[in-house]
Amino acid sequence: MVENRRYRNLLAYLVLTVGVVIVAFPVYLAILASTFDAATIINGNMPLVPGDQAAENYYRTIFVGASRTSREPVGLMMMNSFIMAIGIAVGKIVISILSAFAVVYFRFPLRMTAFWVIFITLMLPVEVRIYPTYKIVADLGLLDTYTGLILPLIASATGTLLFRQFFMTIPDELLEASKIDGAGPFRFFKDTLLPLSLTTIAALFVIQFIYGWNQYLWPLLITTKSSMQTIVIGIKKMITTQDALTEWQIAMTTAVLAMVPPVLVVVFMQRLFVKGLVETEK
Template sequence: MVENRPFTQFMAYLTLALGIVIVVFPVYLAIMASTFDAATIVNGNMPLTPGDQAGENYSRALFYGGKLAREPVSMMMMNSMIMALGIAFGKILISILSAYAVVYFKFPFRKTAFWVIFITLMLPVEVRIYPTYKIVADLGLLDTYTGLIMPLIASATGTLLFRQFFMTIPDELLEASKIDGAGAFRFFKDTLLPLSMTTIAALFVIQFIYGWNQYLWPLLITTKSSMQTIVIGIKKMITTTDALTEWQIAMTTAVLAMLPPVLVVVFMQRLFVKGLVETEK
């Protein structure tokens, strides 16, 4: 700080506090709503302090589900978890291997291969949904985890991230390994992989959140309610015909849907920030 005026300090605290209130309030309201019964919410006079229905709402949502979504939320969470982990691990696996090939080997069409992968950086799945849907349908992958996961790992961010990291590793390490008689497999396993652990973890955090929060793709390719992810499930609990919406269950589900990715961000904040900043570079 250049100068330390009490007034500017005070304003800074005030602005931040206000910002935090705005950021937290919608979620606070959802948590409160998950502790009341339907009648209290529907009459529009929900108190801002917790009610006593939390146990009832959470156990009903987790093990029975809403009237409209028809599946227990615990099952939807399981589907979301499989999808998020599949996307995170799948992407890490294919991209660390291809980055290793592109950086540490000289082979024909290496540059071409790199560009073929690099171009995918530009186009999110949303612009090619129907053709992708058709291909997944033709391959018989509708309503499968493979169909949920595969099209979403077809992107270059991971490869670029690992390539960038590998370029910072000194050449001397490879030269030394070669003198010690290590082959490509040994070098990867004993030298490169241990060095890449932070990068892998950072990519994992980002991809887990990305996978857990997917919406359009699972909406299209899951038709069975047993394959539904939680983000889709909650949307189905809210209908335009208000009478059918069970807001207390919908809000309970919303809280459950936010929990895993938010915990990941809060407890792995350093990795999260690293992953976010470096995948965007």
């Protein structure tokens, strides 16, 4: 019995190791490519050990940009992506938690109808509403603005459902105790619900930050200025159809830099992220 369990553990570790290698090896190649010059990468002679061009490549990528394609420095693109991701994450959390609070703790006509209308939007792909959304943003003069990048994406049916399910697990005795103490709805929300929701907020923040950081279609539609490009669009535009014009070392450096903020968010908020998902399921 012990031997069988040992073999099963070995098999599990072997499968996990193979999976990690499959996922991590392309990332490792991107990191390696960011330390070589373009000729080494294009000729296919890149070794599996780091090169000596890392400092030059990263400095040029962050502060200078790709000269052959006249792209903006990646530092500016990362700032645009960071502002967009933070705005979307915070906006979704604020709207979702207030919507869930209203649905769970207030009794008003068509309360559940409003919730199910919000829930049904989960079944609609982004492409269905992309044109009317773009038309509204264009009519309001929000093209090439941070408001135009953030505002249409801050509504979240997923976040509303997540907070609603969590609020329904909170005992009614807490609400009754708040009423006895003379606390109104806002004070109950601020002093009781918000502290209890910190782990759920953290979990949703991680998910929505990555969602906002990886946005491609929407920024591609509403940004026409190079100064408003996000880093995901920048990577795509750096890779041209002709290899002679593609500065692969800059593209790979940009790809590595694009991975850093989401990874840092997940690493620093990992404990709260996992705890928030587990508590929400309960």
